[in-house]
C-alpha cells in the first residue's frame with residue numbers, strides 16, 4: 001500500500017500516481033512496525049480428538065460441524081472482553097489485554113475459559129452427536145503487541161514466549177478442563193477456585209512449569225477487599241473515622257446509610273473499605289458483611305453485584321446447578337416469612353434461577369429490599385458494592401431506592417466508585433438525607449513517599465530498582481501537583497474536582 005501525501009488515500013503498490021487525486025505518489029520509506037510490550041493473557045482452546053475423527057469425514061460436513069463451535073467460542077471470548085487472534089482448524093487462540101488492556105485481563109481470560117466449557121456442554125446437550133471435548137490453556141506474561149494489527153483480517157497481534165507456553169499448557173490441560181500457568185494463577189487465585197496439576201516440562205525451560213486447574217469462580221468475588229494488605233494504612237486520618245462513624249451511626253440508630261467512596265483508580269478506595277472491615281472484625285459483636293463487585297463486561301450482569309450478595313448469603317457457588325441454587329435459596333429464606341413463595345420467585349433471577357412468572361421492576365425492587373431488610377433486622381449489616389462506576393443504571397436505581405425506602409434496620413451500604421460514576425449520573429445520591437460521599441484525593445507527597453518506603457521494605461529489590469522507584473514516585477507527585485488536572489488547578493478553574501476527566505497526558509492519572 002502507498003499512501004498519497006496529498007489526499008491521504010491508500011493506493012496499491014506500484015502505482016506511480018494516486019488513483020483518487022492523480023498526485024504523483026512518492027516512494028515512501030517502509031513504515032516502522034509499531035510495537036509495544038504489554039502483559040497479556042493468552043487463551044488456547046482445542047478440540048480433543050477432532051482431527052482424527054474429521055479425517056474420515058467429508059470436508060463440508062466437518063466445516064458444518066465446526067461452524068457453530070467457532071461462533072460460540074468467539075461469542076464467549078468477546079463477551080469477556082477478549083480478542084480472537086486466530087482459528088487454526090479446530091483450535092482458537094485469543095488474547096486478553098491487547099489491543100485494549102484492562103486491569104483484570106487474567107481474570108477475563110479464565111472467565112472466558114470456564115464459559116467455553118459451559119458452552120461446550122450446552123452444544124453437546126442440544127446435539128448429542130457432536131460429542132465435543134476441549135482442552136483450554138491460559139498463560140499470562142509479557143508479549144510484543146503489534147499496534148494497529150487487524151486480527152479479524154488474519155494479522156498477528158501478539159508474539160512472544162508467553163504464546164508458545166500457553167499453547168504448551170493447552171496441550172497438557174485436562175479434557176474439558178482449563179489449565180493455567182503460574183502468573184495467571186497468582187493474578188486470579190482470589191477470584192477462582194483452583195487445584196494444582198502435575199508440573200510439566202517445556203522445551204527451552206530448565207524448570208518444569210507449575211500448573212493449576214481452574215474449577216469455578218468463587219461466589220464471593222469481592223476480590224479487592226478479601227485481598228490481604230501487607231503494608232500499614234498511610235494517611236486517611238479524616239476519611240477512615242468518617243466511614244467508621246457512618247457505620248456506627250447505622251448500627252446504633254438502626255438506620256440505613258449509603259456511603260460512596262469516590263476516587264481515581266488506585267487512590268485507595270478498596271483499601272479504605274478494607275479498613276472498615278478490619279474495624280468490624282475486631283469488634284466483639286457480629287456484623288454481617290457482604291460484598292459484590294460490578295463487572296465491566298459480559299451479559300446478564302445488570303444485578304451481578306447484588307446477585308453475588310444474595311448468593312453469598314445463601315451459600316450458592318458459581319458451580320452450583322440451577323436446582324442446587326434454588327434449593328439453597330429456599331433454605332436461606334425464613335419459613336416464617338409471610339410471603340415466602342412470592343419472595344423466592346423474585347430473588348430467583350438474582351442467583352441465576354429462572355422465575356416461574358416474570359415481575360415488573362418495581363415489584364422486584366420491593367422484594368429485594370424486603371430480603372435485605374430482613375437480613376439487617378437480624379443483625380447489623382454492611383453491603384459493599386465495589387466498582388460502582390461500572391454498575392448498570394438499574395442497579396444504581398435499586399440502591400437509591402433501597403437507601404430511600406428502608407427504615408428501622410441497621411444497614412450500611414458502601415459503594416466504591418471512580419469519578420466517572422458522576423459523569424454518567426451527576427445526581428448520584430444527591431438530596432438523600434442518609435447519603436454521604438467520601439472523596440479520596442491522592443495521598444500527599446510525604447504520604448506517597450511513606451507508602452513507597454513501606455512497599456520497599458516488604459519487597460526485596462535491588463538497590464538500583466529501589467532508587468528508580470523512589471525517584472519516579474517523587475517525580476510523579478511533583479508532576480501531579482503541577483499538572484492542570486490536579487484538584488487545586490481544577491477548583492481554581494471553578495470545576496468540581498471529582499467531575500474532572502482523566503488527565504490526558506501530563507501525569508497520566
Ligand SMILES: Nc1ncnc2c1ncn2[C@@H]1O[C@H](COP(=O)(O)OP(=O)(O)OP(=O)(O)O)[C@@H](O)[C@H]1O
Pocket residue numbers: 224229231232233234235236263264265266267268269270271272416418443451
Ligand atoms: N492510604 C493507603 N495506605 C496504604 N496503602 C494504600 C493506601 N491507599 C492505597 N494503598 C494501596 O494502593 C493499592 C491500590 O489501592 P486500592 O486497590 O484500594 O485502589 P482503588 O482506589 O480501590 O482502585 P480501583 O479504582 O482500581 O479499584 C493497594 O495495594 C492499596 O493497599
Ligand SMILES: [Mg+2]
Pocket residue numbers: 224269270271386387416
Ligand atoms: Mg478498588
